[in-house]
Amino acid sequence: MERFFRLLLAVLLTSAAWGKGSVRIETEGLRGTTVQLFALKSPAKHPLLARSEVSENDNANLPLPRIQPGSLYLIRVYGGTLLTGISGASAKDTVANRGLLHALVTGRDLRRGGPIRVGAVSELLYERFAARLRSTPSPRRLIRQIDEEAAAILGRDIDGDGRIDHRDVLRFRLDRDREALRRAYRADAVLEAPYRGKAPLLQCRRELARTQGDFSQILSLAPSPGHLWALWYDGNLSDLAAADPMKPVAHFAGVFAADALRYDAASRKLFLFDIDDSRPKIRILDAHNPRRVPATVPGSADDLAILNGRYYLLEAKALRILDARTLQTIDRLPLPKGDDRRFVLDRRRSLLYLIGEGPLRVYRITKNGALRPIGSYPDLADCFELALYDGGKRALAIVDSGMEGVKVLDLSHPSAIHILHTLRYGGLARPPIQIAGDRALIEWDSHLALLDLRKRDRPPVLGWLASPMRPDSLNAPRYALMDDGREAWVAGDAGLLRYDTTLYSSLFTLGRIPFSGPDRIRIDPKTRRLYLSNAIGDTYELVVLGLEKGKLRLLSRFPDYDEKRGPYFDSMIFALLDHDRAVAANAQGEVYLLDLRRSRVRSIGHLEAVEKAFDSQIESLLPIEGGTCLLVGSDQGRVALFATPRGKKTHLLTSLSLAGSVRKLVPLTSRRFLALVAGSGVVAIDRSPSRELTAQRILLAPDAVDLLVDPRYAHLYLTRENGTLERYRLEAQGLKRLDEIPNAACAWATPALSPDGKFLFVGKEGELGVYDRRTLHPLGSYPIVGLTDIVPLLRGKRALVVGENALLSLDLSLLFQDRKENR
Numbered sequence: 001m002e003r004f005f006r007l008l009l010a011v012l013l014t015s016a017a018w019g020k021g022s023v024r025i026e027t028e029g030l031r032g033t034t035v036q037l038f039a040l041k042s043p044a045k046h047p048l049l050a051r052s053e054v055s056e057n058d059n060a061n062l063p064l065p066r067i068q069p070g071s072l073y074l075i076r077v078y079g080g081t082l083l084t085g086i087s088g089a090s091a092k093d094t095v096a097n098r099g100l101l102h103a104l105v106t107g108r109d110l111r112r113g114g115p116i117r118v119g120a121v122s123e124l125l126y127e128r129f130a131a132r133l134r135s136t137p138s139p140r141r142l143i144r145q146i147d148e149e150a151a152a153i154l155g156r157d158i159d160g161d162g163r164i165d166h167r168d169v170l171r172f173r174l175d176r177d178r179e180a181l182r183r184a185y186r187a188d189a190v191l192e193a194p195y196r197g198k199a200p201l202l203q204c205r206r207e208l209a210r211t212q213g214d215f216s217q218i219l220s221l222a223p224s225p226g227h228l229w230a231l232w233y234d235g236n237l238s239d240l241a242a243a244d245p246m247k248p249v250a251h252f253a254g255v256f257a258a259d260a261l262r263y264d265a266a267s268r269k270l271f272l273f274d275i276d277d278s279r280p281k282i283r284i285l286d287a288h289n290p291r292r293v294p295a296t297v298p299g300s301a302d303d304l305a306i307l308n309g310r311y312y313l314l315e316a317k318a319l320r321i322l323d324a325r326t327l328q329t330i331d332r333l334p335l336p337k338g339d340d341r342r343f344v345l346d347r348r349r350s351l352l353y354l355i356g357e358g359p360l361r362v363y364r365i366t367k368n369g370a371l372r373p374i375g376s377y378p379d380l381a382d383c384f385e386l387a388l389y390d391g392g393k394r395a396l397a398i399v400d401s402g403m404e405g406v407k408v409l410d411l412s413h414p415s416a417i418h419i420l421h422t423l424r425y426g427g428l429a430r431p432p433i434q435i436a437g438d439r440a441l442i443e444w445d446s447h448l449a450l451l452d453l454r455k456r457d458r459p460p461v462l463g464w465l466a467s468p469m470r471p472d473s474l475n476a477p478r479y480a481l482m483d484d485g486r487e488a489w490v491a492g493d494a495g496l497l498r499y500d501t502t503l504y505s506s507l508f509t510l511g512r513i514p515f516s517g518p519d520r521i522r523i524d525p526k527t528r529r530l531y532l533s534n535a536i537g538d539t540y541e542l543v544v545l546g547l548e549k550g551k552l553r554l555l556s557r558f559p560d561y562d563e564k565r566g567p568y569f570d571s572m573i574f575a576l577l578d579h580d581r582a583v584a585a586n587a588q589g590e591v592y593l594l595d596l597r598r599s600r601v602r603s604i605g606h607l608e609a610v611e612k613a614f615d616s617q618i619e620s621l622l623p624i625e626g627g628t629c630l631l632v633g634s635d636q637g638r639v640a641l642f643a644t645p646r647g648k649k650t651h652l653l654t655s656l657s658l659a660g661s662v663r664k665l666v667p668l669t670s671r672r673f674l675a676l677v678a679g680s681g682v683v684a685i686d687r688s689p690s691r692e693l694t695a696q697r698i699l700l701a702p703d704a705v706d707l708l709v710d711p712r713y714a715h716l717y718l719t720r721e722n723g724t725l726e727r728y729r730l731e732a733q734g735l736k737r738l739d740e741i742p743n744a745a746c747a748w749a750t751p752a753l754s755p756d757g758k759f760l761f762v763g764k765e766g767e768l769g770v771y772d773r774r775t776l777h778p779l780g781s782y783p784i785v786g787l788t789d790i791v792p793l794l795r796g797k798r799a800l801v802v803g804e805n806a807l808l809s810l811d812l813s814l815l816f817q818d819r820k821e822n823r
Contacts, residue, residue, distance in 0.1 A: 022064055104126055104129060241482070613655065620665045666709045745764055
């Protein structure tokens with residue numbers, strides 16, 4: 001009987017979970033739309049479950065098939081007309097909806113019957129999450145991550161259930177809840193984008209605000225909830241999050257030490273370290289009211305913390321524990337002499353880590369407040385920064401000078417700490433490391449790296465922020481994370497900048513390969529190998545990477561300088577002749593023929609004919625006719641054509657002289673080429689049937705720095721020294737100027753087109769700009785530091801970007817979404 005009732009209960013639950021019905025779908029300001037429902041069963045399988053009749057108003061009843069409450073579903077809306085524009089257009093100004101709108105819902109959301117609002121905000125949530133739909137199979141985990149993304153978009157609970165999650169997005173009304181959006185998402189350009197067939201996420205400004213002013217006199221920053229405290233060199237304390245960030249809220253006389261301001265989250269106190277030679281002391285302020293008379297702890301100390309009514313004071317030769325009320329010494333732990341020391345408290349696990357000169361030491365804090373040593377780690381000696389995350393089980397550490405990168409430590413067992421991984425992005429990693437929520441900020445040389453700590457063992461870099469101004473001390477931060485890591489504040493040369501860190505999570509999703517100084521990259525579509533010139537100090541190497549299942553794998557490097565043999569490159573110009581041969585030249589005019597048939601590149605001899613033809617440095621190489629001929633340009637203006645037949649000797653065919661250094665050669669047809677000549681402009685080079693070369697300047701542009709030719713549409717893109725990108729039409733008589741983008745490009749980054757010809761990528765200092773190829777309308781930007789080259793992959797929705805000290809694989813799926821009504 002008991003078994004019968006169990007079976008009956010299971011049947012009733014199953015029928016309730018899979019029962020049919022309908023759900024009301026409301027579209028934000030749309031009429032005459034079509035609504036579809038898809039099941040997200042797997043990353044590659046999204047079957048269509050239901051489709052509504054065309055709605056004549058802004059809502060539709062969608063019939064439901066069998067639904068599983070715990071599963072994830074996708075609603076898609078397309079077609080129809082926009083009734084009221086986001087900017088306040090009236091119903092008479094209706095325009096066609098040119099895009100697709102999506103909403104991510106669970107089976108429980110559907111079974112409740114709605115209403116479910118589909119609009120710009122639900123599309124934002126979908127776009128922020130789209131990349132994860134291809135990689136995370138668990139519905140429960142997906143739903144949890146969707147709720148996290150919803151909290152990054154909205155700053156207020158909308159449905160009244162006491163928390164911010166995806167259901168608030170499904171209840172969002174633009175006319176009522178616009179102020180609930182976080183600042184980066186409120187602009188009209190963002191909210192109108194999906195109706196115009198654009199990706200709204202790319203319209204968001206990562207820079208939330210810029211406060212002009214001289215912030216060079218800030219000594220240290222310390223974030224607390226709702227405040228960003230700044231200690232200035234003159235002793236003033238101000239709140240940068242206030243309306244007037246420079247207005248002092250308190251003033252403290254004396255000379256302040258480096259790293260002089262620190263916020264203690266547990267006690268909600270601010271510590272100011274005053275090292276006045278006559279009366280050294282530590283001031284303890286109430287972070288909610290710093291105007292109150294501060295408490296003081298006499299004496300000189302490198303660090304201070306408050307725990308369970310006790311002060312832990314790090315002095316030169318001992319760690320002293322004081323009663324916070326009476327300032328009487330409770331305990332004193334002698335320490336070996338050392339400099340630049342401080343401690344890191346893990347209050348959750350009652351641990352104290354002593355870092356600085358000497359080995360890393362770990363102590364257990366007993367119930368009576370005493371310290372018991374439990375471990376010492378000489379291999380982590382001279383650890384000058386330790387930042388805890390993942391509940392204290394992981395830490396980012398800067399050891400020694402920081403030249404070896406940032407160590408990821410496993411602290412799960414304090415008596416057996418070990419290194420999980422080392423993050424290397426070139427240059428010097430400098431303290432302090434700022435951590436809040438699931439974000440971390442680390443300074444590498446002069447750039448700030450934003451890390452995602454959700455991948456706890458190997459946190460990836462999501463993006464790079466502006467360079468902070470740095471005072472003389474290494475440990476005085478000019479940057480901070482606020483709002484649980486959702487905002488980054490940087491005091492830089494351009495003033496005080498605020499960034500929305502959540503916008504970086506959906507863009508950099510495919511990884512980063514560190515190199516010391518990457519320059520140019522070429523891809524062989526036949527072998528799917530990538531060739532990258534990379535600087536190592538004063539030398540260059542050719543790096544070969546394999547592209548397998550969407551991942552890059554290092555195959556070989558040429559030459560192998562460790563073996564101290566082979567050619568030497570103090571600069572490198574290279575070109576792929578065909579899928580198994582390449583040419584590389586150095587500054588001495590030596591030109592090598594390389595064999596690419598094996599994974600390990602090797603030199604198979606000099607191209608003596610090329611070396612003899614030039615007495616100056618080679619600037620450009622252009623293989624033509626399937627690699628059987630090679631066009632070479634020099635810094636003295638000579639252009640020569642060589643025959644490079646397979647298995648035969650290379651020989652000179654013809655040459656000519658131009659009026660400046662030949663920076664670049666590009667093909668137009670098999671018999672016509674364009675040369676970018678420094679100080680002159682664009683020169684057309686024609687080859688006669690007898691292989692003679694003739695030249696004619698078709699554009700005077702002495703300040704031109706780069707060019708790109710689009711043979712499909714007969715367009716030429718030219719960048720100038722002032723950052724302007726100009727577009728020309730290639731005509732029989734020369735070039736006709738069409739339009740331009742002011743301040744779009746930097747001099748060292750080459751423009752590129754997407755494989756389908758729809759998008760134009762232009763490198764600018766600190767970012768990669770994306771433009772509509774047809775209209776040159778800006779679609780958005782990706783933050784990248786030191787961008788020098790862009791190669792959109794022939795397959796897939798990605799681009800390889802050469803940035804400072806790294807090769808990045810960039811996710812372009814937002815651009816490549818089919819946003820037209822073609823279903």
